[in-house]
Amino acid sequence: MARLVTEWVNVTGDISIIARESGEVWFHTPRGTKETVDPFATPMAGVGSAGSTVGLLDGAINLGFAGIEKRLARPDPTLVGYIVALVGAYHTSVDTPRNLRRAASRFKELGRPEVAAYLEQRAREETGHDRLALKDLRALGVPGERLVANFIPEGIKPLCKRFDDLCVQDYPIGCIGYSYCLERIAALKQETDIEKVQALCPDGVDATRFLRSHSSLGSEATHVEETIEFVASLPANDRIRVVRETYESALIMAEGYNHELLKSEAEILEELQQVVGEALPYHLSSYPSHGEKRGARPAA
Ligand SMILES: [Fe+2]
Numbered sequence: 512m513a514r515l516v517t518e519w520v521n522v523t524g525d526i527s528i529i530a531r532e533s534g535e536v537w538f539h540t541p542r543g544t545k546e547t548v549d550p551f552a553t554p555m556a557g558v559g560s561a562g563s564t565v566g567l568l569d570g571a572i573n574l575g576f577a578g579i580e581k582r583l584a585r586p587d588p589t590l591v592g593y594i595v596a597l598v599g600a601y602h603t604s605v606d607t608p609r610n611l612r613r614a615a616s617r618f619k620e621l622g623r624p625e626v627a628a629y630l631e632q633r634a635r636e637e638t639g640h641d642r643l644a645l646k647d648l649r650a651l652g653v654p655g656e657r658l659v660a661n662f663i664p665e666g667i668k669p670l671c672k673r674f675d676d677l678c679v680q681d682y683p684i685g686c687i688g689y690s691y692c693l694e695r696i697a698a699l700k701q702e703t704d705i706e707k708v709q710a711l712c713p714d715g716v717d718a719t720r721f722l723r724s725h726s727s728l729g730s731e732a733t734h735v736e737e738t739i740e741f742v743a744s745l746p747a748n749d750r751i752r753v754v755r756e757t758y759e760s761a762l763i764m765a766e767g768y769n770h771e772l773l774k775s776e777a778e779i780l781e782e783l784q785q786v787v788g789e790a791l792p793y794h795l796s797s798y799p800s801h802g803e804k805r806g807a808r809p810a811a
């Protein structure tokens with residue numbers, strides 16, 4: 512009988528993730544002594560399997576968010592907060608096809624056509640997703656093009672930079688870990704999450720195109736499954752790099768989340784109005800301080 516596959520990756524100095532094909536995952540602190548040899552102290556070199564690879568990838572995301580879990584801001588959802596999320600969604604989508612194609616052409620040069628083909632397919636699937644976010648912004652009465660041209664949420668900037676940097680590396684395999692992190696987290700969103708956003712929107716307004724397609728209801732769930740299968744098929748060294756980047760991206764994403772969510776609704780609205788140079792539709796403001804308190808209206 513074939514033995515079940517076990518995979519492991521050291522993601523930080525003192526933590527390794529170990530995952531079995533059966534679905535078990537645990538975190539391990541490497542400690543070899545003279546008497547005991549730690550079997551996970553050397554990098555894994557065997558084949559992967561979907562069951563163990565998903566354990567490593569999701570373990571990396573959990574570990575990345577673990578440090579911030581207790582500090583994670585959890586404000587009540589608001590429409591202005593959702594607008595910032597849509598602007599962030601635009602920025603994390605707009606360069607994705609171009610970046611993935613750049614990484615694909617590098618893998619062609621490196622004689623890795625199977626990685627290139629996978630990245631090109633992903634580039635095709637991600638094309639046009641930035642347009643979904645723009646349509647949602649427009650549906651809410653927000654000048655989407657002007658807003659995204661002049662505003663990148665602070666918490667999103669490091670994430671976009673990370674992806675740009677990964678895709679131009681000499682060996683850009685890490686871009687798969689980054690994409691997995693974002694898509695896996697998006698695919699956690701359920702129908703009830705979409706309904707909550709829908710409830711914030713004015714009657715008759717559909718501003719959940721991007722959210723729907725980047726949730727368990729849309730294509731994201733399939734993208735995640737395909738990526739797991741693909742990563743599992745890669746050589747051990749590649750799997751190690753992908754898992755480590757999934758962890759790094761999760762760390763950046765976790766920090767970014769908090770950055771936006773800690774702002775008040777009034778602060779965000781003020782910031783958005785400054786950017787577009789006009790008042791945004793009244794339905795965006797649900798906080799009570801209309802009028803004077805908002806003070807300095809931006810110059811048109
Ligand atoms: Fe997408």
Ligand SMILES: [Fe+2]
Pocket residue numbers: 637694730731734
């Ligand atoms: Fe996707």
